[in-house]
Amino acid sequence: MSDIYDVIIIGGGPAGLAAGLYASRSRLKTLILEKEKMGGQIVTTDEVANYPGSIENASGPSLIKRMVEQAEEFGAEIKLDEIKEVDFEGKIKVLKGSKGEYKAKSVIIATGAQPRKIGCPGEAEFTGRGVSYCATCDAAFFEDMEVFVVGGGDTAVEEGMYLTKFARKVTIIHRRDELRAAKSIQEKAFANEKMHFMWDSVVKEIKGDGIVESMVVENVKTGELTEIVADEEDGTFGIFVFIGFLPNTQLFEGIIDMENGYIVTDQDMKTNIPGVFAAGDVRAKSLRQVVTATGDGAIAAIQAEKYIEENFEE
């Protein structure tokens, strides 16, 4: 039974790393599987100001680096592999990845979510050519240029503020007539003279020749269409999209109970399958933040330990 893990955690973001820390600290044989890069969405964030105890100027990457070190210190094993198929039917759960097969007594799903797309013509074609979902990755291209940020939540406004450090003008395009972002963030945004706002507006089409050159925006109240064309000298502008997230749950469709694509759990992070837990942004819940993700991860790990004690004899 030596090749069978007590817990396998799918996903190396804050939820998965917290689960890994708690599980390995409880002396469970723990494996964290991450498909691409450790950290999840938080690594694209320049500033993590709302995680309790995070030091001044803590960035997403620096916080994740410490979380990884901490989990490894307690003995959690980390592997980079993408899981393609899961079999949760037996008492021992089987996960098939592109590099190998993994077995465990319990599984914690912490696959997170990814940015939601606008879904308009031109968006896919111009991704990486002016359309971006990562301000820290792409802000440098737009130094002294114009950028537009689509969305009105915390992320949209905060990333818009970050972009003002590079761009000469940042315009938030929001479908409603007021922001959804926290009041403290809004106040800062309204006080920043580089920030501008287009209310009641949605992007209908993105156009250009190899890079973004113009876009069509619709006023949802009047139906009026406006074409925004790049400044002649700049030749282009940026469109940064922050309109929420889509959970990474395709792998579990028809296997685990979901609600709008998010995995349903009870308050102990238990899914409808015994021994399978979910934690973090992938779970149906009201607040998706690092602080709630790590809380979920800790609970899931402790519940996995309890499940193993009750269901497996040593």
Next chain:
Amino acid sequence: MIELNKENFEEEVLKAEGPVLVDYWGPTCEPCKALMPHIHELAEKYGDKVKFASLDITKARRLAIKQKVLGLPAIIMYKDGEEVERLAESEATAEAVEEMVKKYI
């Protein structure tokens, strides 16, 4: 891997014969930094058949934009100085890059 800049880009990429892979990256782009070691591995593995190069866009922003790169990471394959294939942002995974490289060897 060759480090590209404004001075050598034309010579090393646009005037080069055969396949050249350019890894466009930036120091604040975490996905780029996560991908970089994999590109180095591929350079070890296929470096005799494909030229591997990287460009820090913060040092050559206009040049990158001229190549129609406005987002990172961007992995572009050039052949005889012409762009033939590109993997942008979330498409640019280690696996996808290797698949692309194999097509041009």
